[in-house]
Amino acid sequence: MNRFFSRGKRGEDSADKPAAADEKPAGGGLFARLSRTREGLFGGISTLFRGNNVLDESALEEIEDQLLVADAGVAVSTRIVDHLREQVRKRRISDPDALRDSLGTVLADLLLPCEAAPLEFPGDRPLVIMMVGVNGVGKTTTLAKLAAGYRDSGHRVMLAACDTFRAAAIEQLQNWGERLGVPVIAQSHGADAAAVAFDAYEAARARKTDVLLVDTAGRQHTHGDLMEQLRKVKRVLGKADPAVPDEVWLTVDAGNGQNVLSQVDQFHQAVNLTGLCVTKLDGTAKGGVILALAEKHGLPIRYLGTGESAADLRPFVAREFVEALLPPADSQGAATG
Ligand SMILES: Nc1nc2c(ncn2[C@@H]2O[C@H](COP(=O)(O)OP(=O)(O)O)[C@@H](O)[C@H]2O)c(=O)[nH]1
Ligand SMILES: [Mg+2]
Numbered sequence: 001m002n003r004f005f006s007r008g009k010r011g012e013d014s015a016d017k018p019a020a021a022d023e024k025p026a027g028g029g030l031f032a033r034l035s036r037t038r039e040g041l042f043g044g045i046s047t048l049f050r051g052n053n054v055l056d057e058s059a060l061e062e063i064e065d066q067l068l069v070a071d072a073g074v075a076v077s078t079r080i081v082d083h084l085r086e087q088v089r090k091r092r093i094s095d096p097d098a099l100r101d102s103l104g105t106v107l108a109d110l111l112l113p114c115e116a117a118p119l120e121f122p123g124d125r126p127l128v129i130m131m132v133g134v135n136g137v138g139k140t141t142t143l144a145k146l147a148a149g150y151r152d153s154g155h156r157v158m159l160a161a162c163d164t165f166r167a168a169a170i171e172q173l174q175n176w177g178e179r180l181g182v183p184v185i186a187q188s189h190g191a192d193a194a195a196v197a198f199d200a201y202e203a204a205r206a207r208k209t210d211v212l213l214v215d216t217a218g219r220q221h222t223h224g225d226l227m228e229q230l231r232k233v234k235r236v237l238g239k240a241d242p243a244v245p246d247e248v249w250l251t252v253d254a255g256n257g258q259n260v261l262s263q264v265d266q267f268h269q270a271v272n273l274t275g276l277c278v279t280k281l282d283g284t285a286k287g288g289v290i291l292a293l294a295e296k297h298g299l300p301i302r303y304l305g306t307g308e309s310a311a312d313l314r315p316f317v318a319r320e321f322v323e324a325l326l327p328p329a330d331s332q333g334a335a336t337g
Helices: 035-042 057-069 074-091 096-114 139-152 167-180 193-206 223-240 259-271 289-296 318-325
Strands: 127-132 157-162 211-216 247-253 275-279 301-305 313-315
Touching: 035 057, 035 318, 057 074, 074 096, 074 289, 096 289, 096 318, 127 139, 127 193, 127 223, 127 259, 139 157, 139 167, 139 211, 139 275, 139 301, 139 313, 157 167, 157 193, 193 211, 193 223, 211 223, 223 259, 247 259, 259 289, 275 289, 289 301
Parallel strands: 127 211, 127 247, 157 211, 247 275, 275 301
Antiparallel strands: 301 313
């Protein structure tokens, strides 16, 4: 069974289902991929206790500082440490493992509302996911990864090359399509993005495609032009079927830290987002920004990007993400054979 997408007939299955806990991700464990963020965030927890049997205020302040450095933001860092302080007092926490557990619970409570409900296939038409986001964040790559996942779970997938602003963007998607054996609907550089989207939807419907993934531009001549174009793509798709696009996802680069919050604001205002994909968690120490996203927006987090290859995509599972953020339970002095 594919990790991301359950197999089944059109209309009967859900379009994404997290992996069974015992399935190893193809692109290396999330724990390994989040090492930089984890070390930045909580690498120091065990040392907080060194020569100090009581978890005191200065230790809590240190955790707060680490959260800020990992770009969790002031509001969420304060909130997490306030909860933790309360736990420490109530449960008289005085050892690293108990602190780790409490921290895990506080973080999971924060992130759980961002776990997305499984997507459903409409059954009588393609499911349409439109991807938006600023230039270079990983929209095209994330769509290619999604295409690979759907293909591997036996679904018919199609890609729409609606970033017509740059010739290289069309080529990039076509290259992915060739590599994955997935059809790409494209027109020439400079073509009307909304027209490409409309054609792609018609083609997807005619070919009984299960999922149409719509790539879009991250840059136009001005910011206003970009938002207007995205609104138009959405509107024109809606003429084919008022329920389309089913999903509008914003891709953000975790390495952009707190800047992603204003990106969410701007795109949400323009095209009414239904979900987020957070990329490049493998290369950054700023993965704490997911905590800030959860606190501020509460939009569903669909997928995490953890590398450049087709396998480096994981559905967001709050508890799994928290486990990957925290230092391993046995790394803090427990004797292991
Ligand atoms: N390390 C890493 N690189 C990524 C990830 N996602 C995308 N990239 C890289 O980021 C760059 C920009 O990606 P692209 O999909 O073209 O961004 P777009 O402009 O938003 O479409 C490419 O070099 C991708 O290989 C990720 O999760 N991790
Ligand atoms: Mg692109």
